[in-house]
Amino acid sequence: MIPVQLTLKNFLSYRDATLDFGGLHTACICGSNGAGKSSLLEAITWAIWGESRAAAEDDVIHSGAKEVRVDFTFQTNHQKYRVIRTRMRGGTSVLEFQIETPSGFRPLTGKGVRATQDVILQHIKLDYDTFINSAYLRQGRADEFMLKRPTERKEILAELLKLTLYDELEEKAKDASKQFKFRVEELERSLENIQVQLQQRQTTEAQRAELEGELNQLQQVQALDNIQLQSLQVVQHQRQNWEQQLSFVKQQYQNLTQDSDRLGQETAAVRSQLADLDQILNQEIDIKQGYSHYQFLVSQEEEFSAKFEQHSRATTLKQQKQQQLVKQIQDIERQLQQAEAQLSALEQQEREIQQTLTKSGEVDAALSQLNAARQHLQHLDQLQMQVNPLLQQKINLQSHIDRAHASLVARIEQLQSTEGQLQGQHRRQPQLQQAVMEVAVQIEELEKKRVYLQRVQEKGQERRHFIERLQAHQRDYERILGELEQKLQMLQNPNAICPLCERPLDEHHWNRVVEKTQSEYQDTQGQFWVVREQMAVSDREIQVLRQEYREISQLLSGYDSLREHRGQLAAQLQATSEIQQQLQQIAVEREHLERSLQAGDYAPEKQAELKQLDQYLHQLNYNEQDHALARSEVERWRWAEIKQGQIKDAIKRQTQLAAKKPELQGNIAQFQLQIQQLQINSQLAREIADLEQQIAEMGYSSEQHNQLRQAVRQGQSWQMRYQQLLSAQQQYPQLQIKLQELQEGITARLADAQKFAQQIEQIVEQLEATANPAAQIQALEQKLAIRRRQLDEKIGQLGRLQQLAHQLETLQGQYEQQQQELQTCKRQQRVYQELAQAFGKNGIQALMIENVLPQLEAETNQLLSRLSANQLHVQFVTQKSGKSGRNSKKNTKLIDTLDILIADAKGTRAYETYSGGEAFRINFAIRLALARLLAQRAGSALQLLIVDEGFGTQDAEGCDRLIAAINAIASDFACILTVTHMPHLKEAFQARIEVTKTQQGSQLHLLI
Known part of the structure; x- marks a missing residue:
């Protein structure tokens, strides 16, 4: 991947920036810390993979902005691509991917961000993890690989090489092997059960033939009885029809009787209603007179209600006008009170100002004292400015001398402590040798125990599998015993039939079947108890094995700690050989330091400088106490300045108050006059008087109104009686017609009831003449x-039996099919077992790492020779012996590791003993070699190299070598970008990208 152009908008510290990589081969990105150098590189990773150092997705958006956009154009495999990634704050991301064609860029964007990301990875053949571990040497992560422990280092290399995929394949292979193993055991148990069931086929066929003959005989007898039953049912059906007709006629007779009774009751009720209506119609004249008087009272009450509404409106309006008048008067009274309060406060201020002006003479005398004290304090301040730097210098010198003294004392104490420790370690050498031998013997014994423990575990697994098979047999025997018990119970019945063919048994056959069943039951029960005994024995064996396993595991709990202790003892024993020489060096150094401490000749320059400084301070004769007294004297007379300012303010305020007092007095008089006018001559006062006159002219009396309402309520009963009269006049002729209809209905129903009584007598005679076949039918x-x-x-x-025969035929096919499946599962189990071993740590993964490390070692040493002038060399070691120490009698198996041995002109030594510059050159060489290896395995050439802050640990010579090495390998890369904040290094690169931080965000300047 070769960068072409990068455009940023609101990304991290950048607001608007564009960088054209055209013509850049080896370039330096320089600027101060925090300017945004690394953010420029983070923009590339965020655009392509959506990954950055930001914890949250919205953190990449510039502070205060709502949207971020990164447009990155790059070239790979002689083809130019363009990636545009945008994101709204709090929203979702949008990703576009384009490819350059002769007519411009053509989109390759998929449906959604995830699909587009997959398209990008297919074209660049490089994921994010491989990029940051190969082409991008990120800030602060140069030594990440070296600082890991050997076992962790090998895991990291496996992850970088994408070997974790084989771990997943190993787990899948193990799971598949277990599944096929369970399937094999399941098929074996199923085949045993099917084989037992297939032995019943011949017996089933004989029973079915015998049962079909018996079924034909029973069906013929059943057909004859059905014919006889049908003839009897015809007779019974005719008799049931007559019975139903009798029941119907009786029901009709009963209904007519009930209707006659009901109509008689309704006739009595109608006659009672006619009598009530006659009473109401006889009172017609009195009801009409009472109703006319009620209507007159209602009209009078409506007139009084109209007057009441007018009276209420006038009264309410009068109250509102009175409230408005009172509110206006109260507002003016509040203004009057405020003006009177202001006038009172003004007079009080005049009295206070007069008291302040009487103290002007005393203030003038105090001001002269204050000026004299300030002149004296100014002289002491100037003297202090000369003395303070000298005092600070004196403190620094004394502190330096004290630190030198403390350093000597601490070094002597450290040497004494180290000498005591070394002497103690030297005396412990024979004990350490004996302890190493004893621990080695213990470890050897425990390793034997570990082998025996594995055998115990295998034996326990074999016993558990045997118990599982016994449990399956036990379930089969329990089922068979249950079936045999059910047969014996059936045979206890006097009319028992054969359990197999279901035919009746005579005494001879019954005895033979019982003896055979009991014999089979006893044999099965004997086998059942044998299985139970074997299970009990196996359980006891497993308990013994478990107890033995726990005891041995408890003994082996200290195995790892013993091995670690043996390593520690061996290291201590090896260190004791150099103790004598160290003790002599410590004794010489301690004697020299004690002489220097007694003579006091440490830090001689600082002591001479301190003596000269004390003499000069004595000549200046500065006293801090006098200075403090002068400052307090100034503070004591400072009140005069405050009082002088108060007097000036009082004179100014007195003039202002004298001008304001007449205005307040005029306002008070005006407010008093306004209140009087509102109470007598205002518009509201006149409106209130008019409303009072209107209320008096209405002549409304609430007492008369209440009496009239009471009379209306009492006369409401005449309205109800008038309504009853109208209703009675309407209902009376209707009830007379209804009474006549009821009398005619009663006469008709009595005639119909007489007819139904004659029909009942005829049907009863027919039923008595016909016989009832119910008993025969039942x-x-x-x-x-x-x-x-x-x-x-x-x-x-x-x-x-037919279903059983069909099942047995199906079982026969299933038996053959499961046999084939069993062979297939066994083969698959063996295949997946071998695959799990191949995919494991000691299989393909170990082989791939072993094949990769020589290439990585050769590449690293080639680069390291350029960086160190052939002074440094590395070696990768992947295995080491499990034993250590001088007295080891034999070696155990090799242990997997990934140690990195580093050698220079002085020999091989630990990584931590190398200086910062040397350590970085080692890390840089390993990382760059690893980068080439990862890019090659990813299927893409490593064309871009980014080194972020790699010069900070280098001295001048190391920086020159690193720059020379970068220039030396420049031909291997299409573009190399280095990041640094050291100003003197940017001159070493012809092309520079300077990054500066401004108020408008980070800015870019390209210098070629």
Whole structure:
């Protein structure tokens, strides 16, 4: 991937910026810390992969902006592409992908951001993780690979090489192997059960033939009985028709009788209503007179209600006018009170100003004292400005001398402590040798225990599988015993039939069937108890194995700690050989430091400078106490200035108050006059008087109105009686007609009832002359039902036998199919077991790492030779012995690791002992070699290299070598970008991209 152009809008620290990479081969991105150098590179990763250092997606948006947009054009595989990624704050992202054609850029964007991202990865053949671990050496992560432990380092290399895919494949292969194993066991159990069931085929065929003959005989007898039953049912049906007709006629007779009684009751009720209406019609004259008087009272009450409404409106309006008048008067009274309060406050201020002006003489005398004190303080301030830097210098010198003294004392104490520790370690050398031997013996014993523990575990698994098979046999025997018990119970019935063919048994056959069933039951029960005994024995064996497993596991709990302790002891033993030489060096250094501390000749320059400084301070004769007294004297007379300002303010305020007092007095008089006018001559006062006159002229009396309302309420009963009179005049002729109709209905129903009574007598005579066949039908139906149940049982038995035969045929095909499936599952299980081993850590992964590391080591050393002038060399070690120490008698198996051995002119030593510049050159070489390797495995050439802040740990010579190395490998890359904040390094690059931070955001300047 070769960058062509980058355009930013509101990305991190940038608002609007465009960078054209055309013509740039090796360029430096320079600027101060925080200017936005790394943000420029983050924009590339965010545009292509949507990844950046921001914790949240909206964090990439510039502060205060609502939208971010990055437009990145790049070239890969001789083809130019363009990626545009935008995002709204709080919204979603939009991703566009385009390819350059002769007619311009053509879109390759998919349906959605995820689909477009997949299209981008297909074209560039480089994901985000591979990019940041290959082409992009990010800030602060140069030594990330080296600082990991060897085992973690190998895991990181496996992740970078995408070997984690094989871990997933291993898990899938193990899962598939387990599934096929379970399927094999399931098929074996199923085949055993099917084989047992297939042994019943011949017996089933014989039973079905015998059952079909018995079923034909029963069906012929059943057909004859059905014919006889049908003839009897015809006779019974005719008798039932007569009975139903009798019941219908009786019901009609009863209904007519009930209707006659009901009509008689209705006739009595109508006559009672006619009598009530006669009473109301006789009072017609009195009701009409009372109703006329009620209407007159209602008209009088309506007139008084109209007057009441006019009176209420006038009264309400009068109250509103009175409230408005009172409110206006209250407003003016408040203004009057405020003016009187202001006048009172003004007079009080005049009295206070007069008291202040009487103290002007005393203030003038105090001001002269204040000026003298300030002149003296000014002289002491000037003297202090000369003394303060000297005092600070004195403190610094004394602090430096004290630190030198403390450093000597601390170094002596450290040497004494180290000497005591080394002497103690030196005395412990024989003990360490003995301890190493003892720990080695213990570890050897525990390793034997580990082997035995594995055998115990395998034995336990074998016993558990055996118990599972026994449990399956136990379930089969329990089922068989249940069936045999059910047969024996059936044979206890005196009319028992054969359990197999369901034919009646004579005494001889019954005895033979019982003996055979009991013998089979005893044999099965014996086998059942044998299985139970085997299960009990196996359970006891598993309990013993579990107890033994727990005991051995408890013994092996300290195995890892013993191995670690053995390594620690070996390291301590190796270190004791150099202790004697270290003790001699410590003794010489401690004696020299003690002599220097006793003589006091440490930091001689600082002590001489301190002595000269003390003499000069004595000549200046500055005293901090006098300075403090002078400051307090100034503070004591400072009140005079405050009082002088108060006097000036009082004179100014006195003039202002004298001009304001007549105005307030005039306002008070005007407010008093306004109140009097409102109470007598205002428009509201006149309107209130007119309303009072209108109310008096209305002549409305609430007492008369209430009496009239009471009379109306009492006369309401005449309105109800008048309504009853009108209703009675309307209902009276209707009730007379209804009474005549009821009398005619009663006469007609009595005649119909007499006819139905004659029909009932005729039907009863016919029923007595016909015989009832119900008993014969019931007996015959019972016989048919018993035979029908027998037929149903026979048909059900035949169906079960036919279904069983069909099932046995199906089982035969299933048996053959499962045998083939069993062979296939066994083959698949073996295949997936081998695949799991191949995909494991010791399979393809280990082989790939072993194949990759020589290439990585050669590439690293080639680059490192350029960076260190052939002074540094690295070696990758992937395995080491599990044993350590001098007295180890034998080696265990090799341990997987990824140690990096670094050698220089002095020999091989640890990574931590190298300087910062050397460590970075080592990291840079390894990272760059790893970058080439990852890019090659990703299927794309490494054309872009980004080094973010790689010069900070280098000295001048190291920086020159690093720049020379970058220039030396420049031909291998299409574009190299380096990032630094060190100003003197930017001159080493012909092309520079300067980044500056301004109020409008970060700005770019390209210098070629």
